[in-house]
Each structure stands twice: as structure tokens, then as C-alpha cells.
Amino acid sequence: MANNVNSNTTRLRIWHTTTLESAAQVHQQPQPQQQQTYQTTVVAGRKRTVNESLFSAASDQQDEANKKRPTHSRQGQELPRFTASIIAQADDTRQSHGLSEYSQRRAFPSTPTSTVDPLLSLSHHRYDLPRLLVANFAALGIKTIYPWQKKCLLGPGLLEGEKNLVYSAPTGGGKSLVADVLMLKRVLDDRDAKAILVLPYVALVQEKVRWLRNVVAGISREDLGQRQHPEEQKLWARRADKDTIRVVGFFGGSKIKATWADFDIAVCTIEKANSLVNAAIDDCSVSKLKAVVLDECHMIDDGYRGYLLELVATKLLCLDQQVQIVAMSATLTNINLLRDWLRGHSYETHYRPVPIEEHLVYDGKIYPSGTTASLLKTLTQLDSRTQPAAHRASVPVLQHLRSISPSEHKEFKDPVLNAVVSLANETARAGYGVLVFSSSRAGCESDAVLISRVLPSFHEADPIVQEKRLDLLGDLRSLSTGIDPKLEQTVPVGVAFHHAGLTTEERDLVANAYDAGVLKVIVATCSLAAGINLPARRVILHNARMGRDLVGPSMLRQMRGRAGRKGKDEVGETYLCCRQNDLEAVVDLMHADLPQISSCLISDKRRIRRALFEVVAIRLANSRESLDDYVSKTMLSLSAEPTSVQQNVEESLIELRDMGFITIDQFSNFEATQLGKAIVASSLDPEDGIFIHNELKSALKAFVLDGEMHVLYTFTPVHDLGGVAISWRIFWNEMEQLDESGLRVMTFLGLKPVIVNKMLHGGTLRETTPEEKETSRRYHRFYLALQLRDLCNEVPVHRVALKYGTPRGTVQTLAQTCQGFAAGMIKFCESMGWGAMAAALDHFSDRLKAGARSDLLALAKITFVKSRTARIFWDNGFKTVAAVANADPKELLPVLMQAQPNKVRLEARDEQKYTDKLLAKAKVIADSANRIWRMCFAPLLSCCFWRLVLLSLTLWQRSRCDRIWKRSDS
Structure with missing residues (x-):
């Protein structure tokens, strides 16, 4: 027993041994004992057995995969353990560098606190932030700011929103806080103010939405009166109300439509931000926009999508109103170019709180x-x-x-x-x-x-x-x-x-x-x-x-x-x-030094063409003078020869006219055509817009509506096909299983089985001419549409991934990308006046979001109830939102038990814990169903109520009139 205790103690000590101790042991232990091995121990009475918990396969397919992978454990037995190599200090560096625990124990000078400098506290009256906002920052760990943040915020006209800002700080240096404070001040200073935060990736958008919602949690317009000075409190008290600060995320696969009126702070991807700004300028609601934050602004010279940042900022610079633009990055070198372009203040620091x-x-x-x-x-x-x-x-x-x-x-x-x-x-x-x-x-x-x-x-x-x-x-x-x-x-x-x-x-x-x-x-x-x-x-x-x-x-x-x-x-x-x-x-x-950024509008003619096209379509520029003024405010005008810029502008305008996107009258006035407005409204590139227009115009003549393949084909993107290569073997197998409707879609699109068979046997799909490129694009889109078909028919993501030999995340990303593209297609059809097609696409768009057939669309709106779970609810009798809303959460528990995939057997203690988790989930589902039911049926009930009131008044009035007539007769 003592030996076992000592063995366990030794093992725990090995786990907690510091690098300093490990390095010292290298020189104290004999060479054969330097490397430790770790024996596994079966612990009886734990919450799960090793067979059932640690090494059980998730599905039959994964069991087969495990048999083929020699690195995986089988039948509950752990794989042989390896021993990592020893990392030893160099002998002659001991005196100069010391046996430090890779510098983890060094003492570094601490950052000054607000006791030394009061301006390092966000509660200082100079920042004029609501007390609850400061408290929220403190709850999230931000109790003081760094000296560089203070200097940056106190730059000329920044807190007042009078000047733009470009700044650079290392990753981990706290640069996001400066932008957050300036953006929140603009939103809190004006009840109707809007702000947009632009981020390059969906994951960053989702993370930032969660962060900002925590920052503004509990803050209402009434709290805006809680200011430091009594005279300001009186001013805010006159306009206080109960409105909360709404933070909404917009990205390609999000289920929320980019509606300008439904947010106070919009956290967007680059493409969604450009679309929001276009819509706001077009419908004249941009006057509410007070701040735009461009994160990772070094991407502005990325020709694939970053150039849209330049388009967004240039449009804002052309407005008569003041919109504070805040641009930041960790990797800016020529910050002065951005400062001159945005006509603002610049700040640069190399400070990092953790070296x-x-x-x-x-x-x-x-x-x-x-x-x-x-x-x-x-x-x-x-x-x-x-x-x-x-x-x-x-x-x-x-x-x-x-x-x-x-x-x-x-x-x-x-x-x-x-x-x-x-x-x-x-x-x-x-x-x-x-x-x-x-x-x-x-x-x-x-x-x-x-x-x-x-x-x-x-x-x-x-x-x-x-x-x-x-x-x-x-x-x-x-x-x-x-x-x-x-x-x-x-x-x-x-x-x-x-x-x-x-x-x-x-x-x-x-x-x-x-x-x-x-x-x-x-x-x-x-x-x-x-x-x-x-x-x-x-x-x-x-x-x-x-x-x-x-x-x-x-x-x-x-x-x-x-x-x-x-x-x-x-x-x-x-x-x-x-x-x-x-x-x-x-x-x-x-x-290497960081590369200097520059405008990429002129490096590819398509970009300057899109820049001109959008400002004409949203009516920001409609004459040659206003167009020249717009071009003069781009970053391109500061980094390229004027003659070259003007030549590209002239050529692009002619091309836009020839493509049928704009018209130019005898007075050199510009106006977008209906097709041009539809392309900009759906956020398409001009070249992609031509392809889509031709595809949909042909579809109007013979749209195949007795199946789903034609609609799903329409939903697949034309610009970003996810990097998914076609497996012609899978294509052939799926093509052979298509029904008559699907085969008619292939024939309509010009996709030939003989070509698929040729590719299956090693042929090459040429893409040398524009026609060949369009044909290749159709084959690729149809292949992706086959995957969408499975997703819309409740086939789980992992089974679609297994079937097509692609990672699960790639299939999920495809579905999300297609959701965003589908919204653009619906907008395109509406702008072109094709209402019937827009309605058909809208129906299938809901199916794509839900990953389910039509009968489950209502259920799929409930939180946590998607695709497979919705089908299990349906099969168990919960076929409507009202049925779920009226159910006790305990009634939903058995259904959720069925919906859990590959549930392992648990011991009694853990079974209760597992049940508690599902019960909490059931409560969320019931609450969500109640909210949906109230939103859907409350207006109807209200209408019925007022009809009853009107009917009662009518009957009462009629009864009163009858009594009066009887009296007059008598």
C-alpha cells in the first residue's frame, strides 16, 4: 500500500515538475533514468469505464475507420505511450542566462495604475462614460487602461467624434479597447445613432458580438442620464427611455437579414458592411450612422476582398455628415498614408503588456x-x-x-x-x-x-x-x-x-x-x-x-x-x-520588415470598375464632377499617378455602359439600369452579375419546379466555390440516381452525362475560353447542389461529409455560404421584378437554413430544434410550435434523450447529471417556442379581441336602438 502511495506521489510530482526542476534533474539523474514512462492505471468506480467513455467510437463508420488507423486505440486499450526528448540547458549558458523556467518567473516592471494617473481609469470625467458601462468593463477584467490607450483616446477631437483615427498596436496590446470606447461613445451620445464594426472573419464577428453584448449588458437609454455632472444629467433626463443597446452580427451564413433599422451596433464581415453602407446611402438612412470601425485594416490591399474596405471608407468620406472612422491594425507600417487618406489623427505604439x-x-x-x-x-x-x-x-x-x-x-x-x-x-x-x-x-x-x-x-x-x-x-x-x-x-x-x-x-x-x-x-x-x-x-x-x-x-x-x-x-x-x-x-x-500597404483598386481593372459602379447605383455620384470627387477621395488617388487613374476611370465607365449596367446621357450624367441596381443590391461583382442574370433569365423560361435541384443549383455561389474539387465518381453515382426532374435540370443547364463519364475516366474539363469557364462553373455548382439537396432532406452534416469525402466543417461552411448567397439571389429577383421566382427561392431558403423538409420549417425556428431533432419532435407528436410551447419541459426530456446521438451508458450519479443538462435544454426549447408562438399569434389574438369588442359594441348599439324604437312606437 505504501508503495502504491509513493508511486502515485511520484507520478503527481512528475506532472507538476517545473522546467527549472526538470533541467536540474537532467544533471542529477543517471542517463538511463532521465526519461520517464507513464503506466496506465485502471481506476475502479470512476464515472465511466475506459471502454465506454474514452475510446468508444462515435458511429459504425468511425469504428471501421479506427480499424484502419494504427494510431487509434482499440477495444478500450490505450496506445503505447511515448517519452518526449529532454530539453537541456547549454552548459556554458548557465552563468549568462541562468536556469530560469523559460523566463516564466522573471519580474517585469508593472504598468502604472489609476492611483498614479487618474486618467488611466475609464470612470474619469474626461471620458464621460456611463457608470454602468465602466462597471461592465471592470467585470470583464478591464479596471484600468494603459498609458498608450490614454494618450490615443485623448488625441485631438477623438472623444468628441470630430476626427478620424488610425492607430497601430501589437497583437495583445489592447488596441480593440480604444475602438470600443470611441464607438460606444458615439452610440451613447445620440439616441438614434448607429455604428458598424468591420472584421475580416466570421469567427471574429461571432466572438465580438458576445463581447459587446456583455459590455452593454443592462445599459438602457435611461442609464445615459447617469452622468458625472448634474447639468449633463438634466440634459439626458429629458430624453431618457427604456431602449437597450442592440448588438447584432451580420455575416454570410447568419440567419439575420441585414436590416438597417434593427440594430444599434452592427458587427459585420467586410462584404456585409459594404452591403449595409450601400443600402443606407441608397435609402437615405445613413444620417444615423455615426461611427465605423475597420479592424485589421492592413487587409485593405488584399485584392480578393480587402479592397472593399477602401470602398466603404471612401463612400463615408464623400458624405456631408460626420462619420467617425476608426482604423486599426497590429501590422501597419506606412500609417501616414492611411492618416492622410482618412484626414484624421494617427497613433503608433510598440507597447505590449506581456513581453x-x-x-x-x-x-x-x-x-x-x-x-x-x-x-x-x-x-x-x-x-x-x-x-x-x-x-x-x-x-x-x-x-x-x-x-x-x-x-x-x-x-x-x-x-x-x-x-x-x-x-x-x-x-x-x-x-x-x-x-x-x-x-x-x-x-x-x-x-x-x-x-x-x-x-x-x-x-x-x-x-x-x-x-x-x-x-x-x-x-x-x-x-x-x-x-x-x-x-x-x-x-x-x-x-x-x-x-x-x-x-x-x-x-x-x-x-x-x-x-x-x-x-x-x-x-x-x-x-x-x-x-x-x-x-x-x-x-x-x-x-x-x-x-x-x-x-x-x-x-x-x-x-x-x-x-x-x-x-x-x-x-x-x-x-x-x-x-x-x-x-x-x-x-x-x-x-523582414512589414510590407507597406497600398490601394489595389488599379491593380485589377475589375475593382475600380466595381467602385464606380456601386456609387452610381446608390446615387452617391451621378455626374462626372461628383464621380471625380469620389475618385479623389480614394486611397488610390494618394498612391497612383493621376493620369493612370483617369485612364482607368474612362475605360471602366465605357465598359459599364457596354455591359448594360449604367446609362450616360448627353450631359454626362450617370444612372444605373434596373440590372445594375439588382446586382449592387445583391452584393455581386459585375462579372458574376452577368452570369447570374443570364442563368436566371433562362430559368424564367423553363424553371423546373417539380423537384428541388434547380432551386438548389441557383443557391450555389458563383464566386467562391469553397475550394471543393469535384469527385467525378461521386458525381456519376449521384447522377445515375437522379429522378426525371433532376435529369431535366441537367439537360436544361447543358450538363451532359457523356462529359461526366469522360471525366470519370481521366478526362480534363478545359477552361481556356469564357464559354468553357462558364461550363466548368455549371458542373461545379451542380455538384455542390447535390450536397445541398442532402442537407435540405435532413441528412446530417457528418453523413454528407462522409458521402462526398470532404471534412464536416467544409460541408457546414458550404451550407452557411449558400444561405448568404440565397439571400442575395432573392434580393436580385425582387429588384428585377421577378416576384414569383423570389417567392420560390425564399421558401427553399428557409429549408436550407433549417436543414429540413417543408413540414418541419415551423419547428426548426425553435432554439436547439434543427433538422434531426425537429424530425424526432414531429415523430413524437410535437408537430407544431404551440404543442412544444404548451408542453412541460419534463415532457420534452424523453424526446431529447432520443435526439442525442450515440449516448453512452452512464452510472447513476452521472445519469442524473446528464438528465439535468437535458432538462435545462428542454426549458430553453419551451421558452423559445413560447416566444415564437406569442410573436406569431399575439397579433392574431389582438385582432380577434378588437373584433369581439367591435361586435359587442355593434350588438349593444343595435339593442339600444331597438329599445328606442319600441319606446317611440309605444
Whole structure:
């Protein structure tokens, strides 16, 4: 018994051993005992057995997949554990660098507080913020601001909204707070004010919506009178009301239509922001817009979609009213160009509350790379190996800080992979978070599996952590897609991966668990660096590539900036691991300056053409003078030759006229045609608009309405097909199963079975001419429409992904993208006067959102009741919203039990906990159904009530008249 206790104590000590202690043990223990192995222990009486909980497959298909994967555990037995390589201090760096726990215990000068400088408190009267707003910031951890934030906010005319602002601050330096304060002041200073916050990615939009809703929670227009000065309180008291601050997110797959009147703060993707501004200018409601925030504004020179930021800002600069534009980025170099363009104030800081120590890992050795001198010395020393001995002797040598011993496992023979696993293992065992960036989705999953096999097993974790990880596994299993088999293997030891192949729900669960400390290691693709906020003590780059290409300096800085976030870490560390072939390029990348941004409107004629097209369509410019004024306010006018700009403007106007988008009269006045207005209203590029117009105009002559394939084909995007390659084998199989209606759609579109058969046997679909490109686009769209057909007929996302051989997240993204595109198609048809087609598309749009057939559309509006769950409710007799609304939550519990996929057997204690979770979910469902029922039926009941009142009055009046006549007769 004593031996067991000692063994457990030793095991726990290994788990909590710091890097300092580990490094000291390297020199104290004999060599054969340096590497520890971890034996698994069967713990009786735990909440679930290993067979049932940790290593059960999510479905029959996953069981088959597990048999083919030698890295997965089978039949409840854990895979062999690996031992990570020892990371030792270099002997001759002990005195100069010390045996520090990779700098985690250093004391850094603290940031001044509001006791030293009162202006560092947001409650200071100079900022003039409501007390409840300041309290909300404090509840979210923002009790004081940094000195640079104070200086930036107090810039000339910024708090009053009189000037625009462009500023740059490092990732993690608190730049978002400055924009939040300025934006909220504009909204709170005017009861009717609107604000738009523009972000590049959907994940960032969703995260920011949650944050802002917490910031403005409980604040009503009545609270705006709670000011610091009595005279201001009187002013606000005269216009106080009970209105709340409404924060709404707008993005491609969102179910909320971009309605200008339904929000106070709109958090948008770039495309949605451009659409909102166009609509507001067109219907003259833009006078309510008081602030626009452009986050990640360095993307303005991204020709694919970032150029829309320039269009948005230029339109606002052309308005007669004052709209405060706030542009920010962590990677701006030529900030003066943006300042001059926006005619505002600029501010730049390099302050970071949590310092970062940067390292280069090469050939099993860790080198400092924080300064230019270190980088150059490192490169000189490493390149000197190829020089003659006499030359090498004269080269100054930069001593490495630490070294990573080679691994005895064949899986870790690659020194780069061995370094990644060892560094992640060291940090996770010390109890800190690790973020590993990999170049591909497959690389993410492979790294996560290998890292999980060197960390302590599930049974060696703290019991509280075990409980939380089991809960996370349960939440992942309860998703409609089931659990990914590799996540099921890695999550019990605190490791997960995060990439676009996972569904939104899976990514949210993984991100929240990591943020809460349940997971210690996240392996992600490079796109995560700018996509979501996941801080880490240590950031490890498994090479500096995104796919096959090296990342740029801006992306590298974004990835490294994830290390050491305020409130979680005292310091951050980054490790860039590289191979010999990439060494010179990687060192140049680490040493490279950030690229200077410039306008990209002129780099592709289509962009300047769209810029001119939109301002004419929304009637912001209708003459040559107003058009020239618009062009003079673009960033292009500051960075290009005037002659070249004018030539492109002339050519673009002629092309727009020839394409039938605008008309030009004899007085050089411009007006958009009906087709032009429809294209701008649906947020299409002019070239895509021509293709869509031709497709829909042909469809009007013979639209196939006895099936669903033609409508679903119309919903597939034309500009962004999701990078999904056609599997011609699957295409052929699905084509053979089409009914007569689907085959007629193929014939109508010009898609030929003989071509599909040719492609199946190795043919090539040529795309050299415009006609061939359009034909290729039709085949691609129809292939995606086949996937939409399955989704609309209640086939789960994971089964569609399995059927078409694509990741689940890709299928889900396709559905969300098509929802946004469908809304544009409906708007296009309405603008063209094709009401019947718009109504047909609108019906199928609802089906696409619900992922269900027509009979479930009403049920699918209820929170948590989508697709498969809605069908189970229907089958159990809850066929209407009223039936769900009138049901007791306990009546819904058995239905939800049926809807949970792959529910594992639980012990009594955990069965109750599981039931409580479902009961809470049932209450949310019942409340949601009640709200929907009231919204739908309250007007009807009100109408019936007033009809009864009118009928009663009529009968009373008639009775009174009868009595009067009787008296007169008598």
C-alpha cells in the first residue's frame, strides 16, 4: 500500500515538475533514468469505464475507420505511450542566462495604475462614460487602461467624434479597447445613432458580438442620464427611455437579414458592411450612422476582398455628415498614408503588456532571435558549416540557449517534429497553455495525436480535470455530428486540434475548453492566428509555411502575437522550428520588415470598375464632377499617378455602359439600369452579375419546379466555390440516381452525362475560353447542389461529409455560404421584378437554413430544434410550435434523450447529471417556442379581441336602438 502511495506521489510530482526542476534533474539523474514512462492505471468506480467513455467510437463508420488507423486505440486499450526528448540547458549558458523556467518567473516592471494617473481609469470625467458601462468593463477584467490607450483616446477631437483615427498596436496590446470606447461613445451620445464594426472573419464577428453584448449588458437609454455632472444629467433626463443597446452580427451564413433599422451596433464581415453602407446611402438612412470601425485594416490591399474596405471608407468620406472612422491594425507600417487618406489623427505604439521572447529552433538547438544582431549571428554561425575551416575559425559563434536531445522513437526521428512535441510537452507539464501552428489540417491532427502520446495519461490528471474533460467528451458526443475519433483520443489527455474541417460547434467547444484550462494544447492551422483569440504561454510554429508557401511577415507576427496574453501570463514565448532547406528563408522572414500597404483598386481593372459602379447605383455620384470627387477621395488617388487613374476611370465607365449596367446621357450624367441596381443590391461583382442574370433569365423560361435541384443549383455561389474539387465518381453515382426532374435540370443547364463519364475516366474539363469557364462553373455548382439537396432532406452534416469525402466543417461552411448567397439571389429577383421566382427561392431558403423538409420549417425556428431533432419532435407528436410551447419541459426530456446521438451508458450519479443538462435544454426549447408562438399569434389574438369588442359594441348599439324604437312606437 505504501508503495502504491509513493508511486502515485511520484507520478503527481512528475506532472507538476517545473522546467527549472526538470533541467536540474537532467544533471542529477543517471542517463538511463532521465526519461520517464507513464503506466496506465485502471481506476475502479470512476464515472465511466475506459471502454465506454474514452475510446468508444462515435458511429459504425468511425469504428471501421479506427480499424484502419494504427494510431487509434482499440477495444478500450490505450496506445503505447511515448517519452518526449529532454530539453537541456547549454552548459556554458548557465552563468549568462541562468536556469530560469523559460523566463516564466522573471519580474517585469508593472504598468502604472489609476492611483498614479487618474486618467488611466475609464470612470474619469474626461471620458464621460456611463457608470454602468465602466462597471461592465471592470467585470470583464478591464479596471484600468494603459498609458498608450490614454494618450490615443485623448488625441485631438477623438472623444468628441470630430476626427478620424488610425492607430497601430501589437497583437495583445489592447488596441480593440480604444475602438470600443470611441464607438460606444458615439452610440451613447445620440439616441438614434448607429455604428458598424468591420472584421475580416466570421469567427471574429461571432466572438465580438458576445463581447459587446456583455459590455452593454443592462445599459438602457435611461442609464445615459447617469452622468458625472448634474447639468449633463438634466440634459439626458429629458430624453431618457427604456431602449437597450442592440448588438447584432451580420455575416454570410447568419440567419439575420441585414436590416438597417434593427440594430444599434452592427458587427459585420467586410462584404456585409459594404452591403449595409450601400443600402443606407441608397435609402437615405445613413444620417444615423455615426461611427465605423475597420479592424485589421492592413487587409485593405488584399485584392480578393480587402479592397472593399477602401470602398466603404471612401463612400463615408464623400458624405456631408460626420462619420467617425476608426482604423486599426497590429501590422501597419506606412500609417501616414492611411492618416492622410482618412484626414484624421494617427497613433503608433510598440507597447505590449506581456513581453514575448522569440526563438529559432534548428537541428535540435534553440537560439535567441529577439534582436537583429542575434538573427544575423545565428545565420552566420549556421551557414559557416559550408565554409572552409580557416573561414569558420574567424566567424563569431552564437551559443545556443538549450538543446533538444534526439528521440529514441522512430515516430520522432524528424528533428523538427521532435522539437515541436518536446516543447509542447514541457509547457503542458508545467501547467501552461500551448498553441502549435501547423501548415495543414492533416498536419494539425497528426501533431495533436503525437503530442497526446507523450503527455501523462488520463488517469494521471487531477480528478477535477478528469471530470471536465469527460464533460467535454460528452458535449462533443452529443453534437449531431458525433465525435471525431482523433479528438476522442486526444481530448482525455488535454490535447485537441482546431481547423476549418471541424464544425462550428466543435470549434467552439474546443476553444472554450482551452480558454478554461481544460485543454492544455491546441494544434491549429495558420488561419487561426487572425481568426480567433486563443492566448498561450508558448506558441510553437511547426515550420513557417501555410500549405507549400512561406507565410508573410504580417501573418508571422499575428501567429507570434498569440503568445502571452494579459491576465493569463507574465511572459510569452515563441519557437519557430525550421529545416535546413528553409533556414535562410526563415531567418530572412523573421528579419523582414512589414510590407507597406497600398490601394489595389488599379491593380485589377475589375475593382475600380466595381467602385464606380456601386456609387452610381446608390446615387452617391451621378455626374462626372461628383464621380471625380469620389475618385479623389480614394486611397488610390494618394498612391497612383493621376493620369493612370483617369485612364482607368474612362475605360471602366465605357465598359459599364457596354455591359448594360449604367446609362450616360448627353450631359454626362450617370444612372444605373434596373440590372445594375439588382446586382449592387445583391452584393455581386459585375462579372458574376452577368452570369447570374443570364442563368436566371433562362430559368424564367423553363424553371423546373417539380423537384428541388434547380432551386438548389441557383443557391450555389458563383464566386467562391469553397475550394471543393469535384469527385467525378461521386458525381456519376449521384447522377445515375437522379429522378426525371433532376435529369431535366441537367439537360436544361447543358450538363451532359457523356462529359461526366469522360471525366470519370481521366478526362480534363478545359477552361481556356469564357464559354468553357462558364461550363466548368455549371458542373461545379451542380455538384455542390447535390450536397445541398442532402442537407435540405435532413441528412446530417457528418453523413454528407462522409458521402462526398470532404471534412464536416467544409460541408457546414458550404451550407452557411449558400444561405448568404440565397439571400442575395432573392434580393436580385425582387429588384428585377421577378416576384414569383423570389417567392420560390425564399421558401427553399428557409429549408436550407433549417436543414429540413417543408413540414418541419415551423419547428426548426425553435432554439436547439434543427433538422434531426425537429424530425424526432414531429415523430413524437410535437408537430407544431404551440404543442412544444404548451408542453412541460419534463415532457420534452424523453424526446431529447432520443435526439442525442450515440449516448453512452452512464452510472447513476452521472445519469442524473446528464438528465439535468437535458432538462435545462428542454426549458430553453419551451421558452423559445413560447416566444415564437406569442410573436406569431399575439397579433392574431389582438385582432380577434378588437373584433369581439367591435361586435359587442355593434350588438349593444343595435339593442339600444331597438329599445328606442319600441319606446317611440309605444
